[in-house]
Amino acid sequence: MSDLDAIFFCYKQPFATYKTLQSFKQYYPDGVVYLISDNGYDYSKMAEYFGCKYLHFNENIYPGYAKDYKNLSEKERIENLINFTNIIVKGFLELNKKFVILLEDDVRILGNINTNNLKGSLNGPLINKIPGYVFDKFNNVTNSKPEYYNGGGGAIYNRKDFLECINNKIILNKLIEQYLSYNLNSNILCGDQFYSILMILNNKKIELNPYHIETSSFNINNSNIKVQHQFKYYYNYDYKSKASKEDINNMIKFGF
Numbered sequence: 001m002s003d004l005d006a007i008f009f010c011y012k013q014p015f016a017t018y019k020t021l022q023s024f025k026q027y028y029p030d031g032v033v034y035l036i037s038d039n040g041y042d043y044s045k046m047a048e049y050f051g052c053k054y055l056h057f058n059e060n061i062y063p064g065y066a067k068d069y070k071n072l073s074e075k076e077r078i079e080n081l082i083n084f085t086n087i088i089v090k091g092f093l094e095l096n097k098k099f100v101i102l103l104e105d106d107v108r109i110l111g112n113i114n115t116n117n118l119k120g121s122l123n124g125p126l127i128n129k130i131p132g133y134v135f136d137k138f139n140n141v142t143n144s145k146p147e148y149y150n151g152g153g154g155a156i157y158n159r160k161d162f163l164e165c166i167n168n169k170i171i172l173n174k175l176i177e178q179y180l181s182y183n184l185n186s187n188i189l190c191g192d193q194f195y196s197i198l199m200i201l202n203n204k205k206i207e208l209n210p211y212h213i214e215t216s217s218f219n220i221n222n223s224n225i226k227v228q229h230q231f232k233y234y235y236n237y238d239y240k241s242k243a244s245k246e247d248i249n250n251m252i253k254f255g256f
Contacts, residue, residue, distance in 0.1 A: 003097050003115055004028050004113065004156070005095035005099070006028075006100060007091045008036065008102075008104070009038050009104065010035060010036065010037055010104075011038055015237045015239045015243070017046070018250070018254070020103055020106075020109075021035075021046070021052070021103075022050075023109040024101075024103060025051075027109050027111060028112075032051065032094075032096075032097075033051075034055075034091040034094055034095060035047045036055045036056075036057070037054075037055070038057055038060055043254070045254040049250065061083065062084060077180060081176055082176060085166070089166050092157075092162060092166075095159065096159075097159065098159060099115055100157045101155070102151065102153060102156075103154075104152075106153060106229060106232045106235070107154045107229050109228075110228060111226040112226065113226045115156075117211075118207070119207045120158070120208075121157070121162065121205055121206070122156070122161075122162075122199055122206050123150070123155065123157075123207050123209040123212075124208075125154075125209070125213075125229075126148040129146035130146060130148075130200070138171070138174070138201055148196075149192055149193050151191060151196050152192040154209075154228070154229040155209070165201075166198075175194075175198055212226075212227045212228075213227070214229050214230050215230055216231060216232055216233070217231075218231075
């Protein structure tokens with residue numbers, strides 16, 4: 001029995017979505033995927049094939065992609081952010097493993113992850129930092145030094161710790177109200193930043209996942225790597241002429 005489930009926001013890359021799910025299920029056959037089509041194609045048959053829990057939205061829910069997001073009022077943006085957070089929470093509550101990995105259609109799983117070596121509440125690449133001023137308005141944070149964030153494709157959350165942070169409504173609501181004032185990413189919510197900030201404000205650790213790599217390369221010459229992000233090889237892929245017969249038949253069965 002593994003200790004890893006997944007949340008997966010998908011859109012309009014059906015074969016890439018299929019290959020990501022296939023790679024996850026190869027190593028985590030009992031892992032449950034909460035698959036969310038964010039104004040994308042109908043993935044219900046694919047979800048059934050892989051045993052996913054499935055949600056479909058006919059309008060974009062991810063704030064950065066929501067219709068006319070930049071033209072929304074501050075109140076509307078906050079409402080959008082709250083709605084998105086509620087959907088993420090619903091996904092975490094539907095799952096029950098100790099860890100939840102964020103899948104995207106440019107993520108592939110290359111092996112089983114030794115989760116005993118995941119030291120943080122959120123584990124992934126340590127590449128980018130949150131500006132220190134973000135934490136200045138919170139009394140429980142005494143240090144305004146920049147902190148690394150992750151939480152994008154391939155990041156692994158400790159499910160219990162994440163839900164604990166979400167349930168701290170005082171900090172969550174204050175962060176939601178103040179998020180726009182930080183002027184990060186032109187005020188468009190970047191989920192990896194937002195949830196990393198939330199977890200840091202709750203004194204949770206953002207740590208390196210030693211099994212993670214950020215690269216588009218097809219060949220990974222490192223047996224220690226188990227999670228790859230930025231793998232866009234299957235984007236707009238001509239699977240009808242290049243894929244295996246089994247994969248082609250499955251895609252036809254799914255309606256693509």
